[in-house]
Amino acid sequence: MFAIRLEQKALTLYPFPADLINRRIREVLPEPNEEIGSLVDYLLAGSGKMLRPRLVFLSASLYPHEPQLVIDMAAAVELVHLASLVHDDVIDQSDCRRGRDSLNHCFGNLASVLTGDYLFATAFQLVNRHGQQAILNTLTSTIQTMCAGEIQQMQLAFDVEISEADYLQKSYRKTACLFAACCRIGALASVMPDAEAAALEEYGLCLGYAYQIIDDLLDFMSDRDKLGKPCGSDLREGNITLPVICLLREDEPAAWLRAAIDQKDFSDVMIENVTSACINHGAIDKCLQLAFDFIARGLAQLESLPPGPARKELMSMGKLLLKNYYRSLRCDLHMPEEERTSS
Amino acid sequence: MFAIRLEQKALTLYPFPADLINRRIREVLPEPNEEIGSLVDYLLAGSGKMLRPRLVFLSASLYPHEPQLVIDMAAAVELVHLASLVHDDVIDQSDCRRGRDSLNHCFGNLASVLTGDYLFATAFQLVNRHGQQAILNTLTSTIQTMCAGEIQQMQLAFDVEISEADYLQKSYRKTACLFAACCRIGALASVMPDAEAAALEEYGLCLGYAYQIIDDLLDFMSDRDKLGKPCGSDLREGNITLPVICLLREDEPAAWLRAAIDQKDFSDVMIENVTSACINHGAIDKCLQLAFDFIARGLAQLESLPPGPARKELMSMGKLLLKNYYRSLRCDLHMPEEERTSS
Numbered sequence: 014m015f016a017i018r019l020e021q022k023a024l025t026l027y028p029f030p031a032d033l034i035n036r037r038i039r040e041v042l043p044e045p046n047e048e049i050g051s052l053v054d055y056l057l058a059g060s061g062k063m064l065r066p067r068l069v070f071l072s073a074s075l076y077p078h079e080p081q082l083v084i085d086m087a088a089a090v091e092l093v094h095l096a097s098l099v100h101d102d103v104i105d106q107s108d109c110r111r112g113r114d115s116l117n118h119c120f121g122n123l124a125s126v127l128t129g130d131y132l133f134a135t136a137f138q139l140v141n142r143h144g145q146q147a148i149l150n151t152l153t154s155t156i157q158t159m160c161a162g163e164i165q166q167m168q169l170a171f172d173v174e175i176s177e178a179d180y181l182q183k184s185y186r187k188t189a190c191l192f193a194a195c196c197r198i199g200a201l202a203s204v205m206p207d208a209e210a211a212a213l214e215e216y217g218l219c220l221g222y223a224y225q226i227i228d229d230l231l232d233f234m235s236d237r238d239k240l241g242k243p244c245g246s247d248l249r250e251g252n253i254t255l256p257v258i259c260l261l262r263e264d265e266p267a268a269w270l271r272a273a274i275d276q277k278d279f280s281d282v283m284i285e286n287v288t289s290a291c292i293n294h295g296a297i298d299k300c301l302q303l304a305f306d307f308i309a310r311g312l313a314q315l316e317s318l319p320p321g322p323a324r325k326e327l328m329s330m331g332k333l334l335l336k337n338y339y340r341s342l343r344c345d346l347h348m349p350e351e352e353r354t355s356s
Numbered sequence: 357m358f359a360i361r362l363e364q365k366a367l368t369l370y371p372f373p374a375d376l377i378n379r380r381i382r383e384v385l386p387e388p389n390e391e392i393g394s395l396v397d398y399l400l401a402g403s404g405k406m407l408r409p410r411l412v413f414l415s416a417s418l419y420p421h422e423p424q425l426v427i428d429m430a431a432a433v434e435l436v437h438l439a440s441l442v443h444d445d446v447i448d449q450s451d452c453r454r455g456r457d458s459l460n461h462c463f464g465n466l467a468s469v470l471t472g473d474y475l476f477a478t479a480f481q482l483v484n485r486h487g488q489q490a491i492l493n494t495l496t497s498t499i500q501t502m503c504a505g506e507i508q509q510m511q512l513a514f515d516v517e518i519s520e521a522d523y524l525q526k527s528y529r530k531t532a533c534l535f536a537a538c539c540r541i542g543a544l545a546s547v548m549p550d551a552e553a554a555a556l557e558e559y560g561l562c563l564g565y566a567y568q569i570i571d572d573l574l575d576f577m578s579d580r581d582k583l584g585k586p587c588g589s590d591l592r593e594g595n596i597t598l599p600v601i602c603l604l605r606e607d608e609p610a611a612w613l614r615a616a617i618d619q620k621d622f623s624d625v626m627i628e629n630v631t632s633a634c635i636n637h638g639a640i641d642k643c644l645q646l647a648f649d650f651i652a653r654g655l656a657q658l659e660s661l662p663p664g665p666a667r668k669e670l671m672s673m674g675k676l677l678l679k680n681y682y683r684s685l686r687c688d689l690h691m692p693e694e695e696r697t698s699s
Binding site for chain 1: 386440443446465466467469470471472473474476477478480481484485487489492493496497499500503504506507510
């Protein structure tokens, strides 16, 4: 099952200019008043692994490209991602994001909606500055799809009849389409042939699905400190993810799980019971296998691309997702022997 | 004082293709799921006077232009306006907008934020489809300014020290900059010389200030049925508008008004007292005079533009604002004799 061995030094083969991109983000945000300035500082300080700008940068790096254009497109993609995070905070009324208090919690709905709008506008402005019509079209279509995904999630809230196909469609809209768009934008910012660009986009899509599945697993398998939010948050908010969908297909847990969801009984004990059932009934393994399959399918797409450090780095990004998964596991949960010894 | 006589048949000189623009808005919204579709239907059904697309259309009509481009830019501007209305609903937690329940009230914060994002993305996509880099830049800068204005309003909430200059800056950001942008976009969509485009933008700016002042006056001077929201809503939300700023400068009302604002005593009786004081201390007249001055300044800008039906229509838009003001007044409030006889 654990066919992909994790590399210790993932993501160091090809230097990723995170500082340059962050500096560019600050440069293009004119911050017309202090309030927006401090909101943006707060947001950038909590900025994560920059997976999406990394995909733009590495994709473009496979072929000749204009470096400043690529930095700017990577910055634009991160701005769109940050904007959607900020708007998700409004929606979910969630208290935590990335382990710190959410922007919404600190500054209220007003600040979150406006800061999100401000970031979106700045992202479009940056792409437009380069006259990149195809990239701008990719970004706007992706935002439309992401909105549709969030609305679908709202419609499917607490719905125990949700199918695996619904889950995958929702994951495509919420997450995978932006990962694919990042690869496509990187391709458009370089002189990449169409066939290679399509393969790269497919890789991004697969990586996005795997990312979402692993993220949903960690909601049960990690603890609050490592996750940065309370365990079982998805279920508490009615977001029925793949491990729960798997459980709902098993006779024994399905009965009490349906009852708990109907009655919205999401006590800590209940969340712990769901987690144990996910492990014992093989739901975690099944989901993990699906994430592996997506990563393998994504990596296969990279074979048609020019070999070199950028391609190697794209390959290790798939492995990085798994590495992050194992690192984030709760200490009391079983970790595969192979992974424990390799780290 | 009432130097500008109101015309009975305002806005009929030059046919405005409202139906074409509304049809185009529906066409470009792909509505990937039913939920977004019904949200958009709801929003368009309550669509107002379309002042902003009207400004785009009439501005472009002064000089040769490509009709489909102008229709699309007018549609894009209305999409941006609708998106900002929807996001304002999230912010204000307001219950009513344009006399109907707000989107937020009916569908919740989630739907409002996502529908707004969806409309923004669609507006940018439509402008980008025509490769109109300068228009897209105008739109993104305007949205940044509008966000800054809303944040400024939040910062100044319940602040009795707010100055007339603060109020005008806030009005520029919240309203006048989009009116000016509409004229600029119309100019960019036609073959207008720079000097004429600048005059037209100045006209839009003046019209925007007048619109905001009149809107703020009506919050006191209209009733719930005509206004579509409870009277005194601005003050209740801490939004201290020009008539209240005028009152705060007068010794007698300033004392009890400051106390009421400090204690957030916004009973119906208190709002009625504020309205009466605004009338009796000349605050309404002063604000109305300022709105008149802005309209007159705006109309003067139009003199350098080519005469004809489009220019005439732009002239009558200023008068229309005043006409709408008098039409919306509460029946029990005094109406100037001249206006009463002319209608």
